[in-house]
Amino acid sequence: MSAPRQLPFGIRLATLLRLLAVQGAWNYETLMGNGIAFAMEPGLRLLPDGTDGAPFRAAMARHAGYFNAHPYLAGLAVGALLRAELDGEDVTRIERFRTACCGPLGSVGDRLVWAGWLPACSLVALGVFSAGAAPLTVVLTFVVLYNLGHLGLRLWGLEAGYRNGLQVANSLGNPLFRKGPAAVARVAALTAGVVWPLAVRGVVGPARNWLVFVLAAAAAGAFVVTRLQGRVEGWRVAIAGLAGLILYSVVR
Amino acid sequence: MIELFPLTMLGALLGLDVVSFPQAMISRPIVSATLAGALAGAPGRGVIAGAVLELFALETLPFGASRYPEWGSAGVVGGAIFALHPDGTTGALAVAVLASLLTAVVSGWSMIQHRRAIGRWAAGMRDALASGEQGAVATLQLRGMTMDLLRGGLVTFAALALFVPLSRVVLSVWSLAPAPSRAVVVALAGAAALGAVWKIVHATAGARWYLLGGFLLGLSLLGIT
Numbered sequence: 113m114s115a116p117r118q119l120p121f122g123i124r125l126a127t128l129l130r131l132l133a134v135q136g137a138w139n140y141e142t143l144m145g146n147g148i149a150f151a152m153e154p155g156l157r158l159l160p161d162g163t164d165g166a167p168f169r170a171a172m173a174r175h176a177g178y179f180n181a182h183p184y185l186a187g188l189a190v191g192a193l194l195r196a197e198l199d200g201e202d203v204t205r206i207e208r209f210r211t212a213c214c215g216p217l218g219s220v221g222d223r224l225v226w227a228g229w230l231p232a233c234s235l236v237a238l239g240v241f242s243a244g245a246a247p248l249t250v251v252l253t254f255v256v257l258y259n260l261g262h263l264g265l266r267l268w269g270l271e272a273g274y275r276n277g278l279q280v281a282n283s284l285g286n287p288l289f290r291k292g293p294a295a296v297a298r299v300a301a302l303t304a305g306v307v308w309p310l311a312v313r314g315v316v317g318p319a320r321n322w323l324v325f326v327l328a329a330a331a332a333g334a335f336v337v338t339r340l341q342g343r344v345e346g347w348r349v350a351i352a353g354l355a356g357l358i359l360y361s362v363v364r
Numbered sequence: 365m366i367e368l369f370p371l372t373m374l375g376a377l378l379g380l381d382v383v384s385f386p387q388a389m390i391s392r393p394i395v396s397a398t399l400a401g402a403l404a405g406a407p408g409r410g411v412i413a414g415a416v417l418e419l420f421a422l423e424t425l426p427f428g429a430s431r432y433p434e435w436g437s438a439g440v441v442g443g444a445i446f447a448l449h450p451d452g453t454t455g456a457l458a459v460a461v462l463a464s465l466l467t468a469v470v471s472g473w474s475m476i477q478h479r480r481a482i483g484r485w486a487a488g489m490r491d492a493l494a495s496g497e498q499g500a501v502a503t504l505q506l507r508g509m510t511m512d513l514l515r516g517g518l519v520t521f522a523a524l525a526l527f528v529p530l531s532r533v534v535l536s537v538w539s540l541a542p543a544p545s546r547a548v549v550v551a552l553a554g555a556a557a558l559g560a561v562w563k564i565v566h567a568t569a570g571a572r573w574y575l576l577g578g579f580l581l582g583l584s585l586l587g588i589t
Contacts, residue, residue, distance in 0.1 A: 132385055135387070146505055150501050301578065310586060333551065333555025347433070350465060351465050
């Protein structure tokens with residue numbers, strides 16, 4: 113594979129910033145397709161004849177169609193597709209790649225980020241809160257830690273995608289994606305175990321003397337929720353429970 | 365109503381963060397409720413509401429095209445309501461959390477309507493998009509984000525306008541003692557969080573032992589500190 117044409121810094125930056133808005137026009141017909149075209153647009157201006165040319169318009173039309181991926185990994189597809197368009201790859205190959213990469217980019221991202229990194233960072237922030245840190249420290253812990261992973265993944269995705277073009281599938285073989293989700297899940301499990309009782313104590317306030325009862329009730333409630341998996345969600349039960357509590361306290 | 369403006373702006377920005385821009389998760393309740401509490405003059409109470417709501421939010425992660433509650437605006441509503449009542453107001457956390465959860469449901473529904481509206485706009489621009497018009501792509505994107513910003517602001521404003529006065533009325537006639545009032549809220553949040561963590565990690569080999577080990581360590585720390 114030949115070395116890719118160097119993208120000017122301004123275009124890389126514009127693409128990265130637009131990737132932050134890749135889901136800005138998310139809808140049930142094309143999902144994030146419009147966002148992909150929006151993110152690629154600065155780079156596609158480098159096509160022959162610029163924005164007035166037929167290649168530019170054809171590429172924009174192609175990439176505004178249906179597309180789905182995890183938003184943080186969409187950069188991997190955007191980089192690869194941009195490289196393919198600028199290299200003048202065969203349209204059939206480009207379209208096949210678009211179709212093929214949706215599934216893997218979605219499932220890997222969901223497992224790595226939504227089921228791993230996000231809850232892990234959330235639990236770390238709850239741990240910091242439980243340790244009695246100031247509100248600003250709690251907020252900064254979560255925002256900085258989470259976004260180190262978030263922005264790092266977006267930046268890496270765009271760079272790796274553009275560097276490897278349509279061969280970018282190899283990047284998904286990176287140990288981060290193969291072993292990362294399981295490793296992050298174990299860290300999240302350990303953190304959750306440590307933080308859960310401490311966080312409960314952190315918010316129990318005037319019910320401190322009831323802590324053992326609260327922990328036991330919460331554990332029993334969690335057991336029921338997990339046994340009824342798919343049929344009931346804890347936060348929905350909480351709406352009914354809190355409404356009942358408030359009603360009882362007001363009318364008794 | 366004018367005093368709701370800063371909180372409405374915050375709700376709008378954090379509602380935008382959930383999906384549209386920049387998805388930095390500043391919309392998570394641990395952040396949104398704390399910021400709202402700070403705007404209401406009590407960040408310490410904001411972070412308490414945020415921690416309770418974050419326990420619930422662990423259960424509702426934004427997987428793919430699934431439908432989930434919207435925590436950006438909801439966290440602002442919960443954090444602000446809890447912060448607006450002085451320390452020691454019995455029942456304030458229960459009322460704030462319920463207001464936040466209800467807002468999250470309505471706001472989640474509004475996101476679905478917003479997505480459908482974008483679909484209709486896209487259908488109206490089909491020819492322009494199919495011919496690769498640069499302006500059509502940018503217009504659809506910017507319109508979607510602008511409407512999402514307005515959506516978050518509108519939900520936040522409506523929820524605050526409804527729940528702030530309602531919370532004052534409810535808390536003025538609250539009769540339960542402080543301990544059970546708080547215990548019920550925390551037990552419900554703790555149950556949701558633990559159930560959520562189990563659902564996330566139980567499929568990973570060995571993760572349940574990490575959870576158990578961590579739990580024993582957490583209980584030990586509870587005894588020590």
